[in-house]
Amino acid sequence: MSANATEVETLTRRLVSIPSHEDESAAGEAIESWLRETTDAAVRRDEHGNVFARRGEGPTSLALVGHHDVVDPDESQRRTVSDRPTADRERGTDGGGDPATEYRVGKRDGRLYGRGTADMKGSLAAAMLAFRDAEPAGELVFASFVGEEQGGVGARAAISDGFAPDYAVVGEGSTNYAGDDQTDVVIAHRxxxxxxxxxxxxxxxxxxxxxxxxxxxxxxxxxxxxxxxxxxxxxxxxxxxxxxxxxxxxxxxxxxxxxxxxxxxxxxxxxxxxxxxxxxxxxxxxxxxxxxxxxLPPMACEDPAFAEAALAAADAAQAATPEHVSKPHATDAGWLADAGTTCVVVGASEPGEAHTADESVSIEVLERCRRCYLTLAERWPAE
Incomplete structure (x- = not known):
């Protein structure tokens, strides 16, 4: 496993372990702290709990967008800190959430299991790493919203406050839509x-x-x-x-x-x-x-050049040949598109994974998403 893949796994574990189904503040604080500690970006968390970061320059902005709230966990996805292995408690390797309770994070067969692994803290971790490592072609923006599971509360508040990137990649699920073991590019959703x-x-x-x-x-x-x-x-x-x-x-x-x-x-x-x-x-x-x-508004990517650039970045990130697809579910891309941002959706979650008692995500696909986000950030806007 590469160093970057290890980083994806480690950061995903950290984010997933933090409860964020009722109160997203601890997760937002962890994301904000990580960005401040590992990047030279301008970072802020707004009054709603949304986290933003900006770096790079140029007249055109590209945003890597996700959300850090989750739906209620199944009881099997919860645990108290006292249930953690002693070595983990001493190292603090799986913590970051409430001192008394957190979400379980498990690993088997190359996948991470736990509430939010697929929807969508895994892709959020991939976006954070890509944001940190990219040499952006223009202004690169990172945004993680609250309240996506409650109808886009955070995205709507951010848009009302003036959040208006020119382009955005929203990290909701697009994996295994057109074929097995491939991460596609969603250019429209219902x-x-x-x-x-x-x-x-x-x-x-x-x-x-x-x-x-x-x-x-x-x-x-x-x-x-x-x-x-x-x-x-x-x-x-x-x-x-x-x-x-x-x-x-x-x-x-x-x-x-x-x-x-x-x-x-x-x-x-x-x-x-x-x-x-x-x-x-x-x-x-x-x-x-x-x-x-x-x-909840639908989304349509109305810029063929951006759709093709996202597809090329996804193609460069994997052995399979990705395709342009549509998605049956609403996401925050709908709110952004409705406000004038040109969007695509690219993320690690597969059909049937989100909101389940055994929710999981492939670590290799998280690394694939990191590569895709990084490549697109460095290629778009095209000269």
Whole structure:
């Protein structure tokens, strides 16, 4: 194993061990401290908990972007410090988190196991090392956000505060999308719009149904409208991106002998760049209102040159031949793209790894991502 691969593993272990599902401050402090200690960059942590660093000069900026929050760990992914091997406790090799509790980090068959290894502290560690080691072609930016798992809280706050790199590589998963043992380049991903259809009627005794207005019937009419709508679709740099549209919940009525006066339907729509299903059409039905509860934006890379440069960097970092692909999940790249940053997604996580009780990441793929990020930072912007 090379020295750099050892660094990737060591830094990933350190970051993963720090709890960050409820409070990201300890993880943010560790990232900030590492950047201050190992780089000459201008480093800051904002009031939201986001960590930023900048180095290099030029009119064009490239950001290496990740997040240091995670979803709640499985109980098997937690441990108290007293559970650590004595030698580790004495050396402090696996710590950095809460003095009483931390996340477990295990290793077997060339993979690291633990909450956040795949999503996405492993790729974050790779980005930190690439940021440190690169001789950037322009201004190189590092950003790690809080609250990605809560709908992009940190990214949205940073954008509101003026964070606006020209280009960004977001380190979410892109490995094994187009083939085995390859890290691809995501040039588009879906968003998610969650909405509610609220149907109102007039209650009446069930023995005299015509005396009321049945909210369930109105909701069913609205569901029929949804079923007749086409799911959104788009093409990004030749890559097809298919959305989806589905009713997921329905609730209405209070008693078996009462005509219901209210009924609520929830709709899950996976959006695509530039397209939305015409869900507002349900409001043509009497007594029906439509409300958007969540709208995570999709992402499309609209600069072919940057997409090709990212693919070339990924190709140089591995033996396999990577491809441009689309991703089914929303990421912080959606918020950045919506604000004007040209994005791609390249990261170590594989389909099915994130948020699982046995979440893991390949150490070799982390090293691959480090090489990819480093190469792109040194080649982009192209002269």
């Amino acid at each position: 968003g998610r719009r969650g909405s509610t259809i609220a149907a109102r009627g007039t209650a009446a005794h069930a023995s005299e149904p015509d005396a009321g207005a049945n909210a369930v019937y109105r909701a069913c009419d609205a569901v029929d409208v949804v079923r007749d709508l086409d799911a959104p679709s788009a093409t990004v740099l030749g890559q097809a991106v298919e959305g989806s549209l589905v009713v997921t919940e329905i609730e209405g009525g209070d008693a078996w002998n009462v005509v219901p006066e209210s009924c609520t339907v929830t709709v899950d729509e996976r959006t695509v760049p530039g397209q939305r299903a015409a869900l507002e059409r349900v409001e043509s039905i009497d007594g029906v209102e439509w409300h958007v509860e969540q709208d």
